[in-house]
Amino acid sequence: MIEFKKMKISVVINTFDEEKNILRAITSVKDFANEIVVCDMFSEDKTVEIAKKLGAKIITHKKTDFVEPARNFAVEQATGDWIFVLDADEEISVDLANQLKQLAQEDKTDYVSLPRKNIIFGKWMEHSRWWPDYLVRFFKKGKVVWSDRIHQPPETSGKEFKLDAIEQNAIIHYNYNTLDQYLERMVRYSRIQSVQLQENGYNFNWCDLIRKPTSEFLSRYFAGEGYKDGLHGFCLALLQSLSEFLVYIRVWESQKFKEVEEAEIVNEVNKAANEADFWLVQKSNNPFKKILHKLR
Known part of the structure; x- marks a missing residue:
């Protein structure tokens, strides 16, 4: 029988005024994560209060106009062997969480590319280059580094595993509501x-x-x-x-x-x-x- 080393998983969420979304995001990863790190940019609403009640570790970063400059800082504060980066307006399914747990325990890859299901104006955009919208979001700590430039893919090292572009493998992103x-x-x-x-x-x-x-x-x-x-x-x-x-x-x-x-x-x-x-x-x-x- 093969015995897997238990890997600690940290979920990292960057926030600013996300009280409408943070409950859904944290709830979706609560049973998946060993640690939830919320990196807040001095929110003026109840984001931090809600996150604390849900057991998240709160850290702060100066406010920026886009998230990339704060990504690396947030990841550095996490203590897990594996990091899952989730935006506050996203959630994941139990099926996806279980798949990622298994990949971490098998320890045959360094980072995972996941499809993302973008819901815009209330509709899942299945075409228009909005799907499968692959992103690197699950990785061994130290294997992925973000640029400080807006909308740039991160730098990766090591071996990639790419999940199939099917709905059950996707991060759910409630992108633009209005x-x-x-x-x-x-x-x-x-x-x-x-x-x-x-x-x-x-x-x-x-x-x-x-x-x-x-x-x-x-x-x-x-x-x-x-x-x-x-x-x-x-x-x-x-x-x-x-x-x-x-x-x-x-x-x-x-x-x-x-x-x-x-x-x-x-x-x-x-x-x-x-x-x-x-x-x-x-x-x-x-x-x-x-x-x-x-x-x-």
Whole structure:
């Protein structure tokens, strides 16, 4: 009979004003974790009070506009052999918790990539590049390190195990509940991303004001089959496109809104229209193909 060494598992949650979510998040991992570490950015609501009542260890970190700078700090405070990183607006199932426990005890891997089920405006987004949305969230301590830059995947070392992209393996993410929530983050994140883009050596090309948003919409709605997500898929593809537009228009702003010749703009818009036209007729199962043929 094979005997497994018992591995201590720490769950790490970064928070700021998450009183509406923290109970659900902690409850979902309470029986899975040997330790729950809540790294709070001086919440002004009852987040810390609720977390304490649920037995979490509370640490604090200065407030930042995005979570990545606080990730490594929070992980360092955890004492487990294995770390599971959970956002406050997420939860996991008992089935997933049991799978992760088994992987930790078998000790044949160093980090695990998990699919994530994004629920946006009340709907699970099964297409539009929102699924399977793989993330590295379970790992041996010391094998995963986050960058201080927004929305960057962490650096990993060692052997990866990738869970199958099926619903029972997924972290459940209650992503955007309202349009205001989406727009607030979009404005805040675009400001940060535009600065970091230029710090990375990006030289502004005005064509990116057209190309990047167009590419974002087409890749989500057509290539990513966002149309299969109904009106949610269409609206979210547009919103993600707008998010890209904001990033690059902020870069343009930093360039003092330099003007461009009208003919150049018309030429670039025509290119974008041709690319959209290509996708409209590309897939036989795309419902917009029939509409386009009726219009021609």
